[in-house]
Amino acid sequence: MALSPDPYLHATAARMLPLAVLAVSVAVVTGHAGLHTLGQVLPYAAGAYTTARLALAGTDLAPLHLLAAAGAGALTAGALGAVLVRYRATVFLMLSLAVAELTAITAAQWRAVSGGTDGLAGIPAPRLLPGLPPLLADRTVLLYTAAVAIAATAAAMALLGGDQRTLLAAVRANEARASASGHQVTAYLWTAHTGAGALAGIGGALLIHTHRWITPADVGFTTAALALLAVVIGGATSLPGAAAATIAVLAVRDVAGAWLPGHAPLLLGVLFVTAVYLLPGGLTALPARLDSLPLPRHRRHRLALHTPDGPAQPVTRSTP
């Protein structure tokens, strides 16, 4: 092909962002609510299929898609959370595994909505506003997707700031004490789960806007596992860390994997194994870990010359 590599890179980068938003949603539930989940693919799928159906029905406004997808995601996550947030630890994780599997099975079975195992293809490109041209150029799609992903992540970080963050941290640290102090633990967790569902729904809308097709494989266990593992690599409570780790994981799978055709799983496996040993606590714990490393001798000497107490005095060598 005599194409410039840029459109390909733009398209590849844009297609990473829906999963990054899903990972941010998983980080809210896993990192902040303390519920390890694979089940966020359900609101992700709800957002994606809602968007796909709206687009196929002739409604091509991206803001409307995002709003409907967020609503569908919040609705499904709210219904799911009403049942799931009463459980903890391994039971919650396994229930969420069941949700992930049932999501993929339903997507394969419900032909009227999902197109069955063939999926839905030929979905029209969205428009930002009435009268504007559809988002077709790879660079434009990348800019739009990045803007939505950054805005969604920033909104989630803002909503999780201050008291909400503290309350969820208290629930994670000592649920019994938080409950005894009068806090509505289940209500907090359900709210976080539902809000994260809205975020996952937006991720689902972006999946349709960037790929313009969907199959049950896009909302199955592999997607759920990649999102959860990206959260572990990013650092559980860091939303930008989850997004960055997702992009790193997908870059290894899709970009580096292209240099070693057929061996993307091997590269991904090496990345996971390396990350678990070299990044305990995830990417976000890395600066703190680097700070705790002993400095080389010449750096220690240089720092000693710049003490905060004024001009440094000449260092006198102590006699042995």
Place this chain on the structure above:
Amino acid sequence: MRVDAYLIPAVDGVAYGLLLAIAAAGLTVAFGAGGVLNLAHGTLIAAGGYVAAATSSGTWPSLAAAVALAAGVGAAGGVVLAAATAALQGRGHLDQALLTFGVALIGADLLTTAYGSDTLRPRLPEVLEATIRVAGHRYPVDRLAVLGVAVAVVAVGYVVLHRTRAGRLIRSTVDDRAMVAGIGVNPRLVDVVVLVAAGALAGLAGALTTPILGVGPHTADTALLLSLIIVVCGGLGSVPGALAAALAVGVVQTVGVTSFPAVAPYLLIGAMAVVLLAHRTSLPAGASA
């Protein structure tokens, strides 16, 4: 539908269930005793299947070698996982999941590179390729042989777990690691033994399953998912529970698929969800309001 129409699927289900029990027993004990969430378990089963398919050439000695090699490869995988997870003490299940999922991906890639992406089946001795009459129905001899071997393995496993000191130590570690340490036994050593034994059982299960189902790129994922369902439904760390759950899964997979094709895809996962939802929660009073 006549009752005896269910006979063959039911026998298939029991045979398949026993194989799944062998595969899942190691996973449930490793999780119950050492708290090791091993997502590479399915890859060990697939490795056993591939090695068996490649080794068995239609003679009895090659079949025996295939089964022994499969168990050996699984045990070697268990050693690797024991060494790999040793460094993650106290780091929680998510880090273990990240590590073992990575190992599973590497293993699956290496297996596909070595054996190709086709579904493989071992060549069996002629006697096992024949069929015999069971209650008026023709039934493959290899499946009956696998059923017999699976019953023998389950029986030996039961004796080892309930009638030997090693088995008692493993069960004690599932119940109370601190108490095991208190009587002078290193629980980490028990974890290593359990992981190696679990790997050997996984490899063996792969070898025994391969003549019936074959082994291919999707074997690891399917085996892992079924094993997880069995572990969850049977109760973490419970081998009798895993056996009962495995038999139920085997029968649901065979009889359920033929009797309720419309809902067949939902049966297993739905059953797992129902079992999990029935779990008592340990929420503090008032928290669930």
